[in-house]
Amino acid sequence: MFKVTFRFENGEAVDGFAAAEENLLEVARKTNVAIDAPCSGNGSCGKCRVKLLKGTLNSPRTRHITEEEYAEGWRLSCASKVEGDIEVEVPDIASAYRSRMKVADLSSPEEVAIFDNAKADVEAAGIVLKNDMEVVDVTMDAPSLEDTMPDNERLMRALKKQMQVEHVILPYTVICKMADVLRETNFSVRCVIGRTGSKGNIFVYDIFPKDAKVIIGGLAIDIGTTTVSALLIDMVTGDILGKASSGNGQIRYGADVINRIIESAKPGGRRRLQKAVIDETINPLIQQMCRAAKFPNKQIYRMCVAGNTTMNHLFAGVNADPVRMEPYIPTFYKTNSLYASDLGLTVNPDAHIIIAPNIGSYVGGDITAGTLVSMLWNKPEFSLFIDLGTNGELVFGNSDFMMSCACSAGPAFEGGDISCGMRATDGAIEACTIDKETMEPTFTVVGDPGQKPIGLCGSGIIDVISELFSAGIINPKGKFVREGERIRRDKYGMGSYVLAFQKDAGAEKDVEITEVDIDNFIRAKGAIFSAIRTMLNSLEFDVSMIEEVYVAGGIGSGINMKNAVNIGMFPDIPLEKFHYIGNSSLSGAYTMLLSKEAERMTYQVASNMTYLELSTVPTYMDEFVAACFIPHTDTSMFPSVSQQ
CATH class of the missing domain: 3.10.20.30 (Beta-grasp domain)
Structure with a gap:
């Protein structure tokens, strides 16, 4: 050795x-x-x-x-x-997840506005933002030689009478601490309870002395293939107590779900993948948020997880191999049988885990949760919902019908497959313009003022490629056709554009985008546009019939929709029809966590959605090949671009 x-x-x-x-x-x-x-x-x-x-x-x-x-x-x-x-x-390269955990500053209105908007939209649809958890005070007679009833019977009887229910469940964790807590305040206690079942039976999550300050904590998590984001909330008020994000620790086993499924099928692989996302990613996020919010993690009593079908399987430690094998059948589409203690999560061991329902093998809970807050299901207009991530997932329809599909866009939208790519965290260039004459860039960097650029996140990549094309620096194939100080070529003639030279960058080398990077991104945007066209064609619709477009994905502070159209990622329709709604998967998980009615509506939305498997559509590959140019091989589809 x-x-x-x-x-x-x-x-x-x-x-x-x-x-x-x-x-x-x-x-x-x-x-x-x-x-x-x-x-x-x-x-x-x-x-x-x-x-x-x-x-x-x-x-x-x-x-x-x-x-x-x-x-x-x-x-x-x-x-x-x-x-x-x-x-x-x-090396601490730009895209390495190791040191990229970010805890949000909740004093910034921008950090919480998207979740407030989601709540308002859901409430406007008539959904009540209320869950079944509450804190109740209970007072009992103290035991005596004449009254020798056991502690558990005494507490259950008092709760049944006070709450007018037939059954009370006391888990092992409550029984273990019950004797001490009851005697500490002479049998006057405060209980965290949740109502279960149609008859409103009670599950007791925790027990405290009557004068204790108790907040019922909830945790919403978006498990993305590249990035994991989380919210800590007050389940009673809906207030956001903490927000954090981190790279998914599974990234070292591959950027896409197929590589991770293959790794999980190796001896011990399933446990390695589960450990990477729980022990190395989610639990540290919980600790960071709770520390920042000064909140005890054992007072988190409920979780809602939204992720794609593969991420849900690997999170739960379930065999995901059938997801990638024909006929592509998941082990579960939805489940309500998981608790924190089953998975080793550092919250209350009896915390119930809600998983947003999957639709198919490649359209998962992140899309059903996102569709909920997009409100597409509640509008008469023909709307398109697009979630940009390692997989590009789409939903088209209105209050009468919905169709969904998924395409393998690769990790380019979140910085993967790009030499200087990174997630939308400190040091990422998130917006950029390039002077057509001098070819000099002007950009915005995520982080504190003075933050030096390290790499490019998704929104920055869209801007840079659009600007390079508009300035005539690259041709429709993504090849460099101009020369200058910022244009470099290796000994094979392969070109690159330098956004920041090493002396001005926060990285160990120049921040530059290469022809290989551009080609990878053209394929990613081509996958999105061809999926849109294929799905609309299957319904005998045209892009002109799209009335609203909702774009989601944590790829930056926002997407320049004009630039996304310029490169042929989105259809050339009026820009006012586009709406960026941020991380809709996390917003949907937050809404499901806060509201039992919203949770039920998400299940209904999922059941009403038709799934289109693009690989079975003969024309999809032709559409994809045609879309792998800037903006497209058929420039008549992009009249606004040709007029520039």
């Missing part, structure tokens, strides 16, 4: 061990070291680079490592085999 030391730029180091000729990326994974590997180690993305500090590796130079970088010690971990004791540095 050989010793492998992984060093990080912050000074930390982790030691692991490897057998002779063992793959370095696999060593990192089993040592729990997060090395970004969107392609799951097949050598195509070039992001799993490490710097060899000591020792030797059997590692040939790949197309992702220049001769100069190779001489400096840079290697791709997925292409490296361990031959002896080594020491490597793991």
Whole structure:
């Protein structure tokens, strides 16, 4: 066995061990070291680079490592085999999830406005924002030699009488603390309860002394393939107490759901994937939010999770392999049988977990939750709902019908497959303009004033490619056709555009976008547009019949819709029809958590939705190929772009 030391730029180091000729990326994974590997180690993305500090590796130079970088010690971990004791540095590259947790400042109105708007829209549709949880005070007679009733019977009898119910459930966790709490305040206590079933039976989540300050906490979570976001709320008032986001720890097992399903099918893989999202991602988010809000995590009594079908399976530790195998059948479309203790979540062990319902193998709870808050189901207008993520999911319809589909857009919208790509966190360029004459960029960076750029998030990528095209710097195929200080070419003639030189950047090298990056993004936008066209054609609709478009996805502070149309990602219809609604999956999970009626409506929305499997539509591939140009091979579809 050989010793492998992984060093990080912050000074930390982790030691692991490897057998002779063992793959370095696999060593990192089993040592729990997060090395970004969107392609799951097949050598195509070039992001799993490490710097060899000591020792030797059997590692040939790949197309992702220049001769100069190779001489400096840079290697791709997925292409490296361990031959002896080594020491490597793991860089804090732009897209690495390891150090990118963000806890939101809730004093900013922008952070909470989207959730307030979701609540208002749902209420306007006649849905009552009320759940079945409450805090009740209970006073009992103290036991005596004449009254020897056990504590549990005494409490249940008092609750039955006071709440006028037939059954009261006391879980083991409450029974364990009940004797001490009852005697601390002479049998006057405060209980956190939830009503269950049609008869309103009671489940007792917790018990406190009568003078204790008790807030019923709830947790809404959006489990994205790339990013996980969470809200901590007061279940009674609906107030948001905390908000945080982080990269999904599963990213090192692949950027897409197929690679992760394959990894989960390996021995011990299911547990590794579940541990990556729960122990390494969700639990740290909970701790960070609760610490910032000064809120006890054991007072979180209910959770609502919205994620795509694969993420729901991997979160629950359920076999996801049938999802990718014909006939593509999930283990569950919805389930109400999970509790926090089943999964090792650091909240109250009896916290009930609600999972937004899946529709099919590739349209999951993130879309049903998002469709709820888009209000598409409650409007007569023909509306299109688009969720931009690793998978692009679409819903089209109105209050009479809804059809959904999903396309594999890849991780480009969230920074994956892009050499300088990153999530929408500090250091990300989220908006950009480029001077047509000088080719000089002007951009906005996420973070505090003075924050240096590190990379590009989704909204920034859309802007940069649109601006490069509008300025005539790239042609419709995404190739560079102008020269200048910011245009570079490697020895093979491959071009790139430098947004920020190293001296002005917060990264270890220039922030630049390459022709390979542009090609990857053109494919992603082509997948979205071709999915829109295919779904509309299957209904014998035309893009001109779309009356409203709701765009969701946490890819930046907002999307420049004009630029999205310019590159051919969205149909060329009047810009006033487009509405950016942010992370609708998280908004929907928040609304479901807060309201039992909203939860029931989400199940109804899911059951009323028809799922279209694009791979079964013969014309889809033709549509996709035609859309892999800027804006499209048929420029007549984009009259506003040709007129610029």
